[in-house]
Amino acid sequence: MITRLRGIAFQLAKALAQALAIIIIVFLLVRVVPGDVVDMFALQGDLNAAQQAAMRAELGLDRPVTAEFVDWLEKALTGDLGESLRFKRPVAEMVATALPTTLAFAALSFAIGLVLAFGTALAAVMTGNRFFAFLVNLLNIWSIALPTFCVGVVAILVFSIWLGWLPVFGAMLLPAIVIGIDNAGQIAKPLFEELREAASSAHVRTARAKGLHPLRIALTYLLPTAIPVALALSGLVLAGLVAGTLTMEVLFGLQGIGSLTLQAIHGRDYPVVQGAIAVIALGVVAINAVTDILHRLIDPRLDR
Template sequence: MNSRLLRLSGSIVLDLLRALGIALGIVVFTFFVIRMIPGDVVDVRGIEGSLTYSQQSAMRAELGLDKPWLTQFADWSLMILSGDLGQSARFARPIWELLSAVLPSTMLLGATALGIGIVLGVSIPVLAMLYPRSLWRGVVEVITIWSITVPTFSIGIMSLIVFAVWLDWIPAIGNFFVPALILGIDTAGSLAKALYEDMRENESAEFVRAARAKGLSRTRIILRHILPNALTVSIALIGLMLAGVFTGAITMEVVFGLPGLGTLTLQAIQGRDYAVVQAVIIWLGFAVIFANFVTDILRKLVNPRLRTT
């Protein structure tokens, strides 16, 4: 028992170190890549005519934008380590206030889409296994092809044209259910195929043959034996899909005019508000890293064979 706990603890520590390394890479990469974009918030304000040339120089010095990039990075890192995300030059508000105002909307949309995706992505393969001669197997293939070939952004725009403009079934701005459903189906397609194939592979396993020999029904074998063994891969996929769900949620917020990180990020990019864009990207990166870290732990709790990797 102690050796098992030791292996699990060591594996978790290694996962944590990997997560911290990836997080550091995201921070450094985000900071310098954003500054490669031509112009900054002072240039945008100057083009808008709200600042004179002398005011632009004073503002650039005040924001530290006239310093070398490495100096800016050192100053910004010290500020972040102190727990301060900084001030938005575009919106003249603390960044944590901006994020706290829009995060609930984005998280609700992403969580709803993920919930729809998990329900569809698990139930459809199970139905395809329970009824192998029905249409459910075809449904698995259809949503898989949908997920691979159809961009959610395009489907969002098409849904607006068809359901909001042509049919007038939904409002053109502020609809929540349609983007959640689009993202949910896309998530389900990524999950359903992998789970279905894994369940079919487990169908010929020795423990399934033993269950059949005991006279257990096909339904019980699938739900009690095959499905739990196939969920290990699915748990890992759900962690990976979180990135797609939340970045997709940001895109859908822009398309459907929903208040959230997407709208805030678009406005910050247009205004070259580096600090806000950095905060959004880093928050998303950390959220995905944390989700993958948790799912890795869950996988190792479910499957002890993974604890040595």
């Protein structure tokens, strides 16, 4: 028990360290990019050098980077992510407005991926049909060989422009299917191997000999043995899902965290970039930490 608690505490400490490291790196990188929000305003209006210097001083852009970071971090720990330099709105409010779209999109994509992965893997193991085994391999190759962004562009051309079934922008179902298929490909193959090994065990052969229904065998004997593997894979997929959803948001015009971050980068709106990336980073490390802790609770062998 003590070993398990130490392992959980270590994972939490590692997650916090990772989040802090990501936030520091992003804070520094956004300032490496040439130009700032004052330069953007100068391009739109007639600001001379003195006016630009005065605006930078007013916005606090002339301070040392370390002082900016310490000030921002102190406020962020209280939930204050600052104010947008371009729109004069609280960053926390802007992130809160965009977050539901990203969460809904990610949840739908993940659900599609899980259903497709578990369905094809179970069907391949329980029926022994070569078609389902081929489908598992096809999903795996799909996720490795085809970038989701490219697939998304092709999907827009086919289903939105040529067939006219869905609007080009604002439709969540089409990008969710694209990301879901990619997620399924990452889960289906390892899950299939685990289920196939479990299906050859003695207690499963006994259950089949007793004439139990295949669905009951799958739910009672196969799925419980695959939960640790599925949980570990789901953690990796969820962490990678963040990047995929952000890309698809931009491509399909969904007003989520991805679109908000891209617009802030274009406008050199440092507080919005930092706030959005901080939320994304905390989400990713939280997913990794929770899945690892659950994995340890389900599989005690990891504490040895």
